[in-house]
Amino acid sequence: MEKLNKNINREELPEHVSFVTQENLPEKVIQFGEGNFLRAFVNWMIHEMNKQGLFNGKVAVVQPIEQGLIPMINDQDGLYTVVLRGIENGQVVEKNEVVSCISRGINPYTDWSELLTLAASKDIKFVISNTTEAGIAYLEEEYVQGKTPTSFPAKLTALLYHRYMEFNGSPEAGLVMIPCELIEENGKKLKEIVLKLAAEWKFPAEFTEWVENHNHFCSTLVDRIVTGYPRDAVEEFRQLLGYEDNLITVGEPFHLWAIDAPKEVAELIPFDKAGLNVKWGDITPFRNVKVRLLNGPHTMMSSVCYLAGADTVQQVMEDDTLSKFIKEAMLNEIYPTVAIEDAEKRHFVESVTERFLNPYNKHYLKDIALSSVYKFKSRLIPSLLDYVAQKNALPQTITFALAGLLAFNRPVRAEGNDLVGKRGDTEYAIRDNQEAIKALNEAWSKYDGTTEAVTALVTEVLGNTEVWGQDLNEVQDLKPTVAKYLQDILDQGMKATVENLVNEVTAV
Helix, strand or coil: CCCCCCCHHHHCCCCEEEEEECCCCEEEEEECCHHHHHHHHHHHHHHHHCCCCCCCCEEEEEEECCCCCHHHHHCCCCCCEEEEEEEEECEEEEEEEECCCCEEEEECCCHHHHHHHHHHHCCCCCEEEEECCHHHHCCCCCCCCCCCCCCCCHHHHHHHHHHHCCCCCCCCCCEEEEEEECCCCHHHHHHHHHHHHHHHCCHHHHHHHHHHHHECCCCCCECCCCEECCCCHHHHHHHCCCCECCEEEEEEECCCCECCHHHHHHHHCCCHHHHCCCEECCCHHHHHHHHHHHHHHHHHHHHHHHHCCEEEEHHHHCCCCHHHHHHHHHHHHHHHHHHCCHHHHHHHHHHHHHHHCCCCCCCHHHCCCCCCHHHHHHHHHHHHHHHHHHHCCCHHHHHHHHHHHHHCCCCCCCEEEEEEEECCEEEEEECCCCHHHHHHHHHCCCCCCCHHHHHHHHHHHHHCCCHHHHCHCCCCCHHHHHHHHCCCCCCCCCCHHHHHHHHHHHHH
16 A cells, blocks of 8 residues: 555546645745644644635644654655545534645754754744643753754743844744743743743843834633544544555534634744634633533533543433533523623534544543542632622532532542552542642541531532632532532432432523
């Protein structure tokens, strides 16, 4: 079977594989990160713009750590297949497309001078990155001319300084940084580290001024589920595509990219004009929509629905009781707390429901349950508090989910720094930050099976300000309500208890 590269015989490819290339386009983007997400999200979008003649630029991909995919990318001439599978607007979607916007891959640990030369190109306009959440972090290190810095911010600082010197500080030589790392205010934090390193490395004050005034650091929010290389179905995809591709990346049709940038940046890289779901301007409303209406229900599922017997998101949505539980939370409790245009909210909720039902994504609840207490704090407590402020009442399903969270995090034993819980005869790992692990372990260790012990446990956990950043016992009626729900779960089991709750809520 032929291998995907620029010499492949396109005439023999199946009709369901789209293969459009754009030759002789200048490199406009330096991209730190060559993983599945960037290739199925950002590079796919740039490819879409190129097809419509809206960007006309290539991407040079940089490997952020010493080991990576650059040899494989170059072996395939930068070509790879994006497979999008899922439900969109009520229709099953399956698209197979060869993406051709990557010009080459560069390993900065062996070819630093090549990267410096690229950074001095007049065609380069953008730096895009996804170096994991840990990538945008300060690392103390020395600047040695000609030597590859260790951290991503340090590499970027060195590249910017080289460009500044090559163009004699010209304002027109400034770049646009668009990080995709999953941290809040990623652009702002990246800029802060670059300026800190510039000061430590004693770069001239004029360079700092140039960075401040003539470069854009855009904070962003990204949203697309990408499952990556289909290791369990390699032969199936070879037969489907008609060629061998070691860089296939699989994702869902839905995509959202919110970018906080001025109009002139949007005009330089016009994603929205290509029909892509890219929003320019303040990203806060879109972050709230995603965190509350997508991530919030996910976190509710990971404890309540897992203990009720479901293993995947799809199983939750196909179960009559559990799907009603999640939809009640989304539509009647979380939805009113999200401050964004109603049409935008409705569209997002519809897309989330379709995404949850995607038969191609096996999204395991045990995976979502990682750091469940931290996630509940950031994703659901704000909705709970806003609902109380609006309605002067507790949101029933979110409050129940808080009790479910405590039940899920009931340990049967400790294992290293983690705890182990139990669903029936099945054990599962309880992994969270150490403050949460310690608080839950200590609280449950005092439980003796009495009603008084349940109330004491709930009081202790909700009052832990290190875990929640506040004393949740101060929320009116929260402590007794959570205690009652937790007692019911312990007495009747999760499945029966959540069924009673759903019947009660939907009967109102």
